[in-house]
């Protein structure tokens with residue numbers, strides 16, 4: 001397979017803005033769509049399926065704006081085999097249409113309540129009309145994997161005669177297997193052929209790769225695998241599989257994958273599973289001591305690809321599976337230099353926290369380190385209380401009382417939301433001790449559900465020094481406050497030894 005794929009050039013049609021947006025509950029504004037389309041074009045996808053022009057005025061506006069945005073990617077829209085859909089696409093200024101024709105008898109007879117001949121004729125009329133309207137035509141068989149392959153081949157052949165530029169094979173309900181794909185695809189490559197897979201049985205990536213091997217030259221993908229039901233083939237997975245396993249130069253700027261993925265997650269409101277390949281929070285996070293130890297020596301031991309290749313960084317977290325190598329690395333990052341016996345004791349205490357079912361945060365590690373090393377930390381800041389008010393018809397407001405350098409400071413601030421207000425009041429209140437800037441703020445839901453444990457990561461800067469700090473709680477405001485106060489104390493703290501640090 002490596003030999004067969006290596007020298008090929010594949011095209012990517014990204015349908016995040018069409019099939020991805022068909023994810024129940026997802027609705028993107030025209031401005032959101034333009035932002036995502038720009039990022040998709042920047043990363044190097046060849047075609048952007050920007051929506052279904054017939055669906056709504058907002059869709060047409062989005063397609064108009066994307067078509068006029070001067071992007072290098074082609075702007076495509078989904079159309080049915082109907083003149084009104086084609087008019088909407090052409091009037092919105094799309095370059096091309098993904099012209100979809102149901103081809104299985106199930107879809108033709110039960111859904112369309114038509115005959116094969118009627119659908120065939122609708123398809124040919126639609127191809128001709130789309131060409132008359134100046135559009136590039138990708139003629140697509142819907143539910144192709146359950147169709148009569150002779151009928152599908154004759155429809156494709158006639159479509160090309162009527163002017164279709166490209167073809168597409170849709171595994172609409174995700175029932176292909178890689179073996180079936182290998183047999184079905186070669187006779188259908190009568191023109192450049194795209195493969196459009198769904199992930200109902202978790203085979204979208206495997207089937208897409210099998211189709212590319214069998215002769216398809218383009219794959220339909222979505223960012224984070226968004227799409228109807230279980231979604232479509234994820235862009236990030238097929239790109240990295242082609243690049244890393246099959247040594248294909250996809251032309252996609254892989255370092256932009258993670259920023260694109262988080263942009264799409266933020267604008268669609270669909271989080272991805274923490275263990276999702278490539279972009280999930282845990283994809284480059286390690287806790288097990290044996291893994292962390294191996295990674296410190298050579299990251300290839302436990303990572304198939306370097307996180308930087310997809311725009312990410314590696315994280316080592318501490319817990320009951322940690323060993324001394326990872327605890328020592330975390331302590332060094334936090335500014336501690338324990339001797340071997342102190343380190344051993346700290347590993348024991350960290351494991352004990354893990355055994356209690358706790359997530360070990362920076363605050364926990366610092367408290368353990370201070371206790372074991374007999375250091376008395378004079379935290380510059382200690383929180384006495386905070387209150388946050390938020391709701392409808394209320395400007396989110398936070399107030400705080402804390403000790404800063406031994407003096408009580410009380411403050412209040414408003415913000416764009418409760419977290420923003422809380423972080424603003426902390427920054428204002430600590431100003432007497434130093435100018436600390438919040439450079440980055442990131443939230444991960446560590447578990448699912450409304451009672452999810454959230455982990456907040458912040459990057460803070462003071463006088464050219466930057467540190468990263470984390471807080472983990474079920475309450476997002478508490479996790480944010482914890483992360484910021486821990487980080488501020490690390491930037492401002494003064495330690496002095498209670499007794500000798502050498503307990504040997």
Ligand SMILES: CC(=O)SCCNC(=O)CCNC(=O)[C@H](O)C(C)(C)COP(=O)(O)OP(=O)(O)OC[C@H]1O[C@@H](n2cnc3c(N)ncnc32)[C@H](O)[C@@H]1OP(=O)(O)O
Pocket residue numbers: 019022052054055056078079080081082100101102111112142172228
């Ligand atoms: C597998 C896929 O992802 S297919 C794409 C799915 N995308 C969408 O549905 C886009 C959003 N959809 C919409 O906004 C609306 O459904 C519209 C505007 C397209 C159509 O709305 P309505 O005219 O009210 O029709 P409705 O949605 O109830 O039914 C769909 C109609 O399209 C027909 N149709 C479905 N697919 C096709 C096709 N490829 N070519 C021609 N007609 C089709 C159906 O037979 C049905 O028409 P009928 O009632 O005359 O049999």
Ligand SMILES: CC(=O)C(=O)O
Pocket residue numbers: 019100140141142143170171172173196198
């Ligand atoms: C057209 C399409 O999205 C499908 O058949 O899955």
